[in-house]
Amino acid sequence: MSGVSEGTVAAPAAAVPPAARTRGLRKVYRGTVAVDSVDLEVPTGAVLGMLGPNGSGKTTTIRMLLGLVTPTAGEVELLGQKMPDGAALALPEVGALVEGPGFHPFLSGRENLMRVAAAEPLLASARIPGAVADALERVGLTRAAGRRYRGYSLGMKQRLGLASALLVPRRFVILDEPTNGLDPAGTREVRAVIADLHAAGTTVLVSSHLLAEVEATCTHVAVLNQGTVVAQGELAALLEAGSANLLVTTPEVTRAVEALRDHRIPARAVPDGLRVDLTATTAPQVVETLVHAGVPVHEVRRQRTGLEDLFARLTEDTNVIEDAALDDLATLIPEDAR
Template sequence: MGTSTTSEPETVIATRDLTKRFRGGQLAVDRLDLTVPRGSVFGFLGPNGSGKTTTIRMLMGLIEPTSGSTALLGRPMPVEAGRVLPEVGALIEGPALYGFLSGRANLARIDAADPTSEPRTRRARVDTALKRVGLAAAATKKARAYSLGMKQRLGLAAALLKPRSLLVLDEPTNGLDPQGMREIRALIRELAADGTTIFLSSHLLDEIEQVCTHAAVMSQGRLLTQGPVADLAAGARGRLVVTTPDPGEAARVLEVHGVHGITVSGPRVTGHPPAVDPPDLADLNAALVRSGVRVRSFAIEGTSLEEAFVALTGEGFHVSD
């Protein structure tokens, strides 16, 4: 089970007006108000350069904000970093490893650097962490001989040396093959089921949809939206789909009634109803029938998280940060 602070805050990560401006005036993060609820698997999304990694580094006290505030586990950062960070595991921008040491020796050294760890049980903790990420068989191999995916696994193992209230993971499946990605996602679900809150930065939308309960979308340093994953997708306008042997006439009628982005593919006509004063769908169907359009099917398809992302940012989602 994940450990927790005495006060049991319902919000595990909270930022208020968090801002980072680098030398030269570059505004990387602009007045960010982020709320991560306890027990969630929280996906952090955004195009390249949106400010995700800068935000994560501020959360962990690696860089100082220009202004604003950050709290982890109900405690202000970085003021109470000494009390907070023992309860937080992190994998940020890839693990820093000693290439001349084995995987097991790397973890033992990391564990020894934690003043709260118990030396007598170190070997057991290290072996358990290696097993959880699938590296038990490679424990004695030098880290410099590890593949990128193995290094990612070892970094995650370091974050799991002790029970954590919060895990902050930056691209945790980077470099993994499909089987490895499935294993890490299953591990994330297992950790979440045990009560650990997980903050997950990823450029893989299927990863977010498969494992995350909540998400936030960043663009150009600003927060566009946050909330339950299902609500983010539902919040984007759905797509109207009409199947008919009269696609040309159907497209004309739909356009007259404000449907835009119309495409015709064989008998299938698709488009997006207007966001402002959208027509009643029953009336729209009736208008098609009155115009002699033979309607075989008429429906609104729900949007995917990818469609919601594009609608919010105007960008595709082949991104990393």
């Protein structure tokens, strides 16, 4: 008889290792610290948005992940391989677009892509024409495939770079500012490509300054500031943990505001009820205060922080998020940045 016998506890499923991981990653250029003590994890199957102001170390971190730059200190693991020693095993499974594409200006888009495909270790020669045609179609460049690259717009060049990363199915795709130079239609197409990759189980890392796109496409976020990671985790959890306001629906708004202010809890009337500042209190304490004051409470909900607000708080002041909910994420690093 197959299966687990009575009284036997089935062993838990093994945890899936991350697609990429860094520990104590540091890079110094001529005395300038570009990346400092970065501990980053990219969960397998996730779409992780890497955010940060200019000069925060995003591209340098990506280049070290890919083995293009040697760290000054620290460790990098990509698809289970120590980098850069394991590059020959890991990189064929990785598609990447980093710091803009580079192609031969006198060749057409298709000819450039054919050359890239010829060097692709996972692509048999007989499959090259079909793979190139599929990649061009996927990024919307089929009609312009015969034009010389030097005549391409910035957005078209970016599309061709994205096509080169998608020539074969990948376990991991890394896109550094993939929507740079794209019009709204092109941006929507890139969003669709990322969604397709995610649906197929591919892990995607997207470095972008377009917060709305990250919020629309990513499942996880890592925020870098001044060369280090100040927060990382599931996007929904980070947004919830970053919420510092509570929305309370009650028919007696004035009484509610007065009751809370009597207990030194900041609150103000809003069209739907009242907004309570949770910086120095908790949601249960707010409800308890209102109930004891005889104020009817119809609904209580935490006001969801937008990614733009969260990003501003994290990059302008790394000490602002101390909400207990972040303990579950175990992601505010280093310790002295809390």
